[in-house]
Amino acid sequence: MQIEKLDHVNLRTAQLDAMIAWYRDILGLRRGERPDFGFGGAWMYAGDTAAVHLVEVDGAPGAGSELSLKLEHFAFTASGVPEAFAARLTETASPFRRSESQETGLIAFNIRDPDGNHIHVDFANAG
Template sequence: MQIHQLNHVNLRTTQLDTMISWYEDVLGLTSGPRPDFPFPGAWLYAGDTAFVHLVGLDGDAGTGSEVELKLEHFAFSATGAEEFEERLRQRGETYRKSELAALNLVAINVWDPDGNHIHVDFRTNV
C-alpha cells in the first residue's frame, strides 16, 4: 500500500452555515451531494471531489475553543495565487503569505471562522 493524496478533511462545527459560506466564498468550494446521515452537515467540493466534510454540532460558537487542537493545518494545492490573494484582501480576511523558494512554492495561510488553519500552496515554477 502507498498513500497518494489526502481524500478529505472532516471538521466539526457549531457554525455550520457560516462555515459553508466561508469555504464557498473564500476557497471557492461548492456544496454538493452528501449521504443522508442522521446529523446535520455539508460536503464541499472542488470539481468532483468532496475535500471538506462539515459536521454540525449544537452549542455556542466558542464551544471547544478552550481545547488545544491537535491538527495544526491542512493544505490544498491550487493555481491563481494573485486572484486568491485579491479575494482575501477584498473580503478583509486575515492571511499570511510565505514564499518557500527552495520548494518553488508560495503558501497563503488562512483561518476559517472556527480557527482552523489552512494553507493554499501555489507553485512558482509553472
C-alpha cells in the same frame, strides 16, 4: 499499500451556515452531494472531490478551539489490497475498525496515530 493523496478533512462546527458560506465565498468550494448520515452537515467540493466535510454539532459558535477537538479526522486514498493493509495493522497490534459502504463504494480503515489523531485510509471497493 501505497498512499496516494489526502482525501478530505472532516470538521465539527456549531455554525454550519457560516462555515458553508466561508468555504464557498473564500475558498471557492461548492456545496454538493452528501449521504444521509442522520445528522446535519455539508460536503464542500473542490472540483469533483468532496474535500471538506462539515459536521453540525451543538454548542456556542466558534467556541472550543482551546479546549476541544475541532479536527475530527483526516483521510488518505490508498491503492493496493485492503486485506494486506488489515494484516499489517494486525501484525503490528494496531487497533482499527474496518467498514464498507455500498453508498460510497469505499472500504475504510479507521485508525489512530500515536498522538490519537483519527485517520481514515480508504480503498475503492473492487467487489
